[in-house]
Amino acid sequence: MDFNANIDSRFESEIERYSAWRENLSRLVHEYHGWLERTNQLDVQQSIRFYDLLEALNHGRLTLAFLAEFSRGKSELINALFFSNFEDRLLPSDVGRTTMCPTEIFHDPNEEPYLKLLSVETRYRDESISQLKNMPVEWSKVRLNINSAKEMKQALSALADTKRVYALDARMMGLIPMFDDSGQGPNEDDIVEVPAWRYAIVNYPHPLLTNGLAILDTPGLNALGLEPELTLSTIPNAHAVLFLLGIDTGVTKSDLEIWDRYVKAGLPAKIAVLNKIDLMWDELKTEPEIKAGMQRMMDTTCSQLGLPPEQVFALSAQKALVGRIKGDQEMVEHSGIKRLETYLANEIIPIKRQLLAKSVTSEIGTMMVTSHRSCTQKLESNRIQMNELAQLQGKGREVTMKLWKKISAEKDAYNAALTEYKIQRTSFNQKRNALLDLFNPTKLDALCARSLEAMNDSWTTISLTRGMRELIRLIQEDFKMLYLSGEDILRLMEGVYNTFQQRFKFEKMDFPPLDLDGPRGQLQTLISETEAFCNDPVNIVMTEKRFMVRRFWRLLVGQARQIFNEARADTDRWLTAVPLPLETQIRDHKAQLQGRLDSLAKINERGGAMEQEIATLQKQRQGLESQVAMITQLIVQVRDVGPSSTIAAPAPKPAGTESNTERKAAENAAVAPSESDVTMKLSGKEPPPEFLTTLKLDLNAKS
Numbered sequence: 001m002d003f004n005a006n007i008d009s010r011f012e013s014e015i016e017r018y019s020a021w022r023e024n025l026s027r028l029v030h031e032y033h034g035w036l037e038r039t040n041q042l043d044v045q046q047s048i049r050f051y052d053l054l055e056a057l058n059h060g061r062l063t064l065a066f067l068a069e070f071s072r073g074k075s076e077l078i079n080a081l082f083f084s085n086f087e088d089r090l091l092p093s094d095v096g097r098t099t100m101c102p103t104e105i106f107h108d109p110n111e112e113p114y115l116k117l118l119s120v121e122t123r124y125r126d127e128s129i130s131q132l133k134n135m136p137v138e139w140s141k142v143r144l145n146i147n148s149a150k151e152m153k154q155a156l157s158a159l160a161d162t163k164r165v166y167a168l169d170a171r172m173m174g175l176i177p178m179f180d181d182s183g184q185g186p187n188e189d190d191i192v193e194v195p196a197w198r199y200a201i202v203n204y205p206h207p208l209l210t211n212g213l214a215i216l217d218t219p220g221l222n223a224l225g226l227e228p229e230l231t232l233s234t235i236p237n238a239h240a241v242l243f244l245l246g247i248d249t250g251v252t253k254s255d256l257e258i259w260d261r262y263v264k265a266g267l268p269a270k271i272a273v274l275n276k277i278d279l280m281w282d283e284l285k286t287e288p289e290i291k292a293g294m295q296r297m298m299d300t301t302c303s304q305l306g307l308p309p310e311q312v313f314a315l316s317a318q319k320a321l322v323g324r325i326k327g328d329q330e331m332v333e334h335s336g337i338k339r340l341e342t343y344l345a346n347e348i349i350p351i352k353r354q355l356l357a358k359s360v361t362s363e364i365g366t367m368m369v370t371s372h373r374s375c376t377q378k379l380e381s382n383r384i385q386m387n388e389l390a391q392l393q394g395k396g397r398e399v400t401m402k403l404w405k406k407i408s409a410e411k412d413a414y415n416a417a418l419t420e421y422k423i424q425r426t427s428f429n430q431k432r433n434a435l436l437d438l439f440n441p442t443k444l445d446a447l448c449a450r451s452l453e454a455m456n457d458s459w460t461t462i463s464l465t466r467g468m469r470e471l472i473r474l475i476q477e478d479f480k481m482l483y484l485s486g487e488d489i490l491r492l493m494e495g496v497y498n499t500f501q502q503r504f505k506f507e508k509m510d511f512p513p514l515d516l517d518g519p520r521g522q523l524q525t526l527i528s529e530t531e532a533f534c535n536d537p538v539n540i541v542m543t544e545k546r547f548m549v550r551r552f553w554r555l556l557v558g559q560a561r562q563i564f565n566e567a568r569a570d571t572d573r574w575l576t577a578v579p580l581p582l583e584t585q586i587r588d589h590k591a592q593l594q595g596r597l598d599s600l601a602k603i604n605e606r607g608g609a610m611e612q613e614i615a616t617l618q619k620q621r622q623g624l625e626s627q628v629a630m631i632t633q634l635i636v637q638v639r640d641v642g643p644s645s646t647i648a649a650p651a652p653k654p655a656g657t658e659s660n661t662e663r664k665a666a667e668n669a670a671v672a673p674s675e676s677d678v679t680m681k682l683s684g685k686e687p688p689p690e691f692l693t694t695l696k697l698d699l700n701a702k703s
Helices: 009-038 044-059 074-082 120-124 149-160 167-172 221-226 228-234 253-263 287-305 317-326 329-335 337-392 397-437 441-453 461-504 517-535 537-541 543-577 580-605 607-640 660-670 675-682
Strands: 062-067 103-106 114-119 139-143 162-166 191-195 197-203 213-217 240-246 270-275 312-314
Touching (some): 009 607, 044 337, 074 240, 074 270, 074 317, 074 337, 114 149, 149 197, 162 167, 167 191, 228 517, 228 543, 240 337, 287 312, 312 337, 337 543, 337 580, 397 461, 397 543, 397 580, 461 517, 461 543, 461 580, 517 543
Parallel strands (some): 062 213, 103 197, 240 270
Antiparallel strands (some): 114 139, 162 191
């Protein structure tokens, strides 16, 4: 099957560039890890962190979530954007045949193509979808024959399957309300139709998916409310949400409810798509009249959703799909889909690249700069030592002894400072342990116990919602304490470093602040969703909703535990990184003093050892220069694939059409260090200060 036949070239090329960028950054992390191993500078904890970083690089996906009410054309748009090469509808989207369950689509090349379906009956139980993903026995697995369009279509038609069950069973699974708007409920013997599956996973070998794209197709408003996990974690963790509306209806009341509750806050990129513009193609209207009508709907949508015009699109997914299947480029162009594809290529892919680069280069960059300082300091120490020996040539032993005493006095003063530092390090360790204890796993258990007390063990909806609010409040308090404690630790380390800088001329450096943007963003989403759930009068008043409230409570605790663990891991990495540059300089300076003393001692003992010591130092210098060259080159390469750059320059574009990310990359390239900077470093001289700061390439440009 020719997968590339109908893929938009711009979007495809950007996905390929993202994949190449990710592979290149992974290679650089491997190289740096190998360099640290060869030079005996790697400890066990650092090795584990390198493994985590490589896992994030190798398995990080760009997730696009599609949200809308039923019959807005989500599946049709997915078919048109990504699967027109299939030459039919890969996902069911016929009238009356739409995707009934949340569907995750990606490609794992380590496994054969498959469709996995999770039975709706698992809703009787308390396990979340994430937990059930680790239970293969719970899933029905269907092998996909990608070489047979007929078999593929038949297999994936299961996504639209429904089943008929007793109303009592549907209520117990939380699939139908206890009462309708008139206050009437179904009889227990009534038969109702419900989705056959709770969740679906499709592993499909498409080039865009292979290169790291993942798609989440979600059902309508009712289904989102039935699966709190989608709104607490799955959708907030997507990199972009495409929110579909009908061009004929615009933003309806139910559309606005979805937008306000699930989309409006907390997501990095939000796109509104007014679908089905072919309904406005009226032969009795002129083309300008049709375009003016579409523009009015787009302007109204911008106003209602609070989006800028560049994030609202009008198109016909059905005409785009048909045009691509038939090879009718005029129909594809008229469908309006290319504008959306260009936006995805120019703006959404860079967001993922920015986020992934920030998580990797912020830590690797700090380690590389520390390695760079260590190598250059050793090189400077080597230079000082060689100068000292050169000045001693032809002088008497008493001159050598005088220099030895001078350096010994420096070493004694330094050892006294180290004794002071040990006291400060003890204080740092105490503050470190207190900080980590804020997010100790047992602490969350205690918080949950306290919030459960607010429920008075009654499990009524009112007490449950009160308990959930209490849990959120306690977690917020811990986050505030975390930031305050982090600032206290920074002040301590800055004071210690200033002492060494003033007394021993240590190189100037900045301590990075504690960055918990990821967990903090997740917490804000959790707070927003919890408040929305607790404020829903249906959940508060109707005691029959207890099972839904209990399920939400358990998911809330699970998500809070995930936030706790991520915040603790981020904090632990920060606490390791803060003293590392200082302690590296402390260790190197002590070794430099001892090396100078050892050389003088040998010369004092054996008069003819001068030439041998100088030869040894010259050999060491060659090795150090090679190490400086290696780490310098790695720094330059990591800079080049950093957050605001790309693997290769894109094709020239008309002025004013560049994305924000591309404009920022051009600005950074304009001030990037030249090859002469590297030459200066290799010669033992310091390059301009901006050389070591290029790893901080506007990390917040797209956060």
